[in-house]
Amino acid sequence: MKVLFFQWHSFLNEGMERALQKLNISYETYAYQFTDWEDDDVFLEQFENKVKNGAYRAVLSVNFSPLISKVCESCGVPYVSWVYDSPVHIRNLDAMKHSCSRIYFFDRGQAEEYKKQGIDAKHLPLAVDTELFGKRILRYGAEQSRADVSMVGTLYQTEYAKYTAPLGGYVRGYLEGIVNSQMKIAGGYVIPELVTQELLLKMNEEYRSLDTGGFQMGSRELEFLLACEATGRERYLALSLLSRHFAVDLYSADTDARLDKVHFRGYADYYRRMPLVFSRSRINLNISLKTIRTGIPLRVLDIMGCGGFVLSSFGQELTEHFVPGEECAVYESLEDLYAQAEYYLKHEDARMRMAKAGYEKVKREFTFEERLKELLSGI
Numbered sequence: 001m002k003v004l005f006f007q008w009h010s011f012l013n014e015g016m017e018r019a020l021q022k023l024n025i026s027y028e029t030y031a032y033q034f035t036d037w038e039d040d041d042v043f044l045e046q047f048e049n050k051v052k053n054g055a056y057r058a059v060l061s062v063n064f065s066p067l068i069s070k071v072c073e074s075c076g077v078p079y080v081s082w083v084y085d086s087p088v089h090i091r092n093l094d095a096m097k098h099s100c101s102r103i104y105f106f107d108r109g110q111a112e113e114y115k116k117q118g119i120d121a122k123h124l125p126l127a128v129d130t131e132l133f134g135k136r137i138l139r140y141g142a143e144q145s146r147a148d149v150s151m152v153g154t155l156y157q158t159e160y161a162k163y164t165a166p167l168g169g170y171v172r173g174y175l176e177g178i179v180n181s182q183m184k185i186a187g188g189y190v191i192p193e194l195v196t197q198e199l200l201l202k203m204n205e206e207y208r209s210l211d212t213g214g215f216q217m218g219s220r221e222l223e224f225l226l227a228c229e230a231t232g233r234e235r236y237l238a239l240s241l242l243s244r245h246f247a248v249d250l251y252s253a254d255t256d257a258r259l260d261k262v263h264f265r266g267y268a269d270y271y272r273r274m275p276l277v278f279s280r281s282r283i284n285l286n287i288s289l290k291t292i293r294t295g296i297p298l299r300v301l302d303i304m305g306c307g308g309f310v311l312s313s314f315g316q317e318l319t320e321h322f323v324p325g326e327e328c329a330v331y332e333s334l335e336d337l338y339a340q341a342e343y344y345l346k347h348e349d350a351r352m353r354m355a356k357a358g359y360e361k362v363k364r365e366f367t368f369e370e371r372l373k374e375l376l377s378g379i
Contacts, residue, residue: 018129051072063083285312313331314331
């Protein structure tokens with residue numbers, strides 16, 4: 001069996017390649033960075049020639065590409081994609097229904113939503129390469145000092161204010177109610193249920209009455225905007241609260257002058273600096289993007305895979321696969337977040353024991369080799 005592994009700037013590339021090698025699966029790579037995942041005639045021509053002349057049993061990619069699916073459907077080659085984003089940022093979902101497409105989602109809730117739309121969506125949690133991270137930590141570990149509480153990730157600073165400012169008080173209040181409702185729910189995603197057609201019609205009617213250059217808001221765009229706004233507010237509140245009591249480091253390209261007690265450390269690249277942060281921080285925060293319905297974010301597995309202790313917002317699959325209080329810590333409110341951070345900073349033995357247990361679990365059960373066996377089964 002020979003597989004064509006399509007690569008873009010995905011965090012999973014190296015782990016998947018190492019797994020293909022360990023499983024003795026013959027493969028070739030094809031690297032391309034889309035500017036538009038749904039419209040690229042140059043790519044279509046080049047990739048079709050590659051697939052037609054390569055005698056591949058399957059094409060494999062991280063995230064789903066409609067253009068790859070179009071080529072594989074035409075060539076009669078199975079296309080296997082493993083989605084680690086939430087949501088999937090494509091406009092037209094028709095390509096997902098191609099007979100060639102085998103689509104695996106890290107988020108079971110997301111897979112179930114696509115099934116309702118007639119898509120053969122499957123569920124497969126993500127993976128981590130503990131050996132790869134271990135080598136990076138061993139090589140560069142001396143570069144990173146110890147930290148009390150760290151978070152790696154964006155602050156989700158949105159354009160919510162820009163899009164809501166022109167609207168009337170009723171609509172603005174309704175949108176604010178959606179954001180606040182989402183923030184109060186741990187481990188659930190309610191925004192799609194609250195973004196009604198009536199709301200969209202009212203919004204777009206108001207946009208049309210103003211000089212907005214013909215702008216109209218779509219349901220998926222509004223849902224994502226509100227989810228990012230709710231996530232950004234939660235991250236801001238969490239960092240603000242914790243930084244007033246503990247030393248908090250943020251590794252991000254974002255800054256926020258209001259977080260005056262947070263230590264901004266700049267961007268942490270995935271394969272060098274990030275593993276060091278996770279392994280050298282007493283507590284690593286994960287505050288999941290609200291669009292994740294049930295799935296375990298890659299960040300959680302990466303923290304554990306680096307031997308780090310994770311304190312995460314609640315997630316259904318996280319508590320299905322890991323035991324809170326034994327392999328990870330899970331908070332359900334800001335008050336709970338503060339209490340657990342205070343406790344685990346004072347109880348080194350418990351924290352280290354849990355970090356070790358989490359590491360052993362992902363090393364044993366969340367390997368790229370096992371995931372690739374599932375992805376390529378039946379091909």
